[in-house]
Amino acid sequence: MTVRLAVHPALRFSLAVAVAAACVTMSGCASIGAATGAVAGIATGAVTTNPAIGLGVGIAVQAATDEAVKRVSxxxxxxxxxxxxxxxxxxxxxxxxxxxxxxxxxxxxxxxxxxxxxxxxxxxxxxxxxxxxxxxxxxxxxxxxxxxxxxxxxxxxxxxxxxxxxxxxxxxxx
Known part of the structure; x- marks a missing residue:
């Protein structure tokens, strides 16, 4: 027997962001680009319910953030x-x-x-x-x-x- 809960999209997004933030802080992530990419990817994947879109957004956000940090540095x-x-x-x-x-x-x-x-x-x-x-x-x-x-x-x-x-x-x- 499978139980499915109906979760409001805004709650799903908030939960995804919280889980991503917890994973990043627990893993001792040294890269702000990786952290922002993970949060954006998980959040996008949760909102769109498409993991491929979430992965693409996460990679793009990580690359953009890493480049911005390098430029400022x-x-x-x-x-x-x-x-x-x-x-x-x-x-x-x-x-x-x-x-x-x-x-x-x-x-x-x-x-x-x-x-x-x-x-x-x-x-x-x-x-x-x-x-x-x-x-x-x-x-x-x-x-x-x-x-x-x-x-x-x-x-x-x-x-x-x-x-x-x-x-x-x-x-x-x-």
Whole structure:
């Protein structure tokens, strides 16, 4: 004997969202894209009663969310690179200056020091090689990691010119 309950579509949608949210939080999901994709897919599948549509929507939402997160993250990393390059640009060889980025939202803020190691010219621009630190916190005694990079003078100011030293810190978000 099979028992079927008539469930209102709005209640089915709410239940699907709640189940998806519970699954995501219990599984320790590290990706916001996966979480939003799962919620959207389950909710769409429940509302349309078609799992294939739910799967398609879930995959699309996950891809769009992952891309948006990458884009925002790249923009925030660029802010740090601009601040570091600007500090290096106004510094003389051997001089050390602080750099700092503080966003409205407390994500990807950073600070440290920039020390210009050498200045050189190439066929296209005047450039500086520098070492920069990134502090792990706001404490005065916070641990700082040091990296080496280059910046070159362009018409709109000093711009980050090297990708290799930043790969370790920022991944492939150059």
């Amino acid at each position: 790249k923009s925030l990393h660029t802010d740090q690179q601009v601040a570091i390059a600007a500090a290096a640009g106004v510094s003389a060889v051997g001089e050390t200056r602080p750099w700092k980025v503080k966003h409205t939202l407390p994500i990807e803020n950073g600070h440290g020091d920039v020390r210009v190691l050498r200045e050189f010219d190439n066929a296209l621009a005047s450039c500086k090689e520098f070492a920069f630190s990134v502090a792990d916190g706001d404490d005065a005694n916070a641990h700082a990691e040091w990296f080496v990079a280059s910046a070159c003078k362009q018409t709109e100011g000093w711009k980050w010119a090297s990708a290799e030293p930043a790969v370790e810190r920022w991944g492939n978000l150059q």
